[in-house]
Amino acid sequence: MPNTGTKSGLNGYGRLLTGITIIAWIGLFAAGIIVNSEPYRNQITGQGPGAGLENMILVWVIVLLCYTPTNIAALSLASGLMGALGRKATLHCEPEEGEETTFPDDPINPYLSGLIRGFFMYLVIISGTVIVLETPFSAPSQEQYIRLAGIISIASFIISYNPQNFASFFQKAYDAITRKKREGDQPQI
Numbered sequence: 001m002p003n004t005g006t007k008s009g010l011n012g013y014g015r016l017l018t019g020i021t022i023i024a025w026i027g028l029f030a031a032g033i034i035v036n037s038e039p040y041r042n043q044i045t046g047q048g049p050g051a052g053l054e055n056m057i058l059v060w061v062i063v064l065l066c067y068t069p070t071n072i073a074a075l076s077l078a079s080g081l082m083g084a085l086g087r088k089a090t091l092h093c094e095p096e097e098g099e100e101t102t103f104p105d106d107p108i109n110p111y112l113s114g115l116i117r118g119f120f121m122y123l124v125i126i127s128g129t130v131i132v133l134e135t136p137f138s139a140p141s142q143e144q145y146i147r148l149a150g151i152i153s154i155a156s157f158i159i160s161y162n163p164q165n166f167a168s169f170f171q172k173a174y175d176a177i178t179r180k181k182r183e184g185d186q187p188q189i
Contacts, residue, residue: 010089018085025078033142035066068140072152073122079153080118083160084110117166118156125152
């Protein structure tokens, strides 16, 4: 059902969540560029120097936040949430009285929906990366990281900002998969 132009904006909680999400995204992005997670991953796998339980917890946190695949997942979640927050903040122009907008409201769970959309985009892009590259995360360069982080972040934001983009993208992906399946079932002559 289209929005008829009611202005909702963000309440105090939404504004706080927006600030925290932006700061978290910047922190995660910086950590993904700066911190080399390989020595920490080696500690977890037993190939590096051992550590006590307290240090192992810290090592796991560093790996989860800085290793490219998990860092990118966190960035896509933050970007999806920012898209939902941007939608809720009505960053787009509101329609004139009686005019309808193409941006539908997500009144039930906009923030959770944004997280789910962001994670979906992560799965799609990571799946494509794994299909195209043989070992995509063995030794990613900073340039590769920046490209991957940027594309996943912008895609997650856009998909969450306008849920119709998500529906359209999802339908195109579904059609492509089912079309290939149908074409694969037909005998080749």
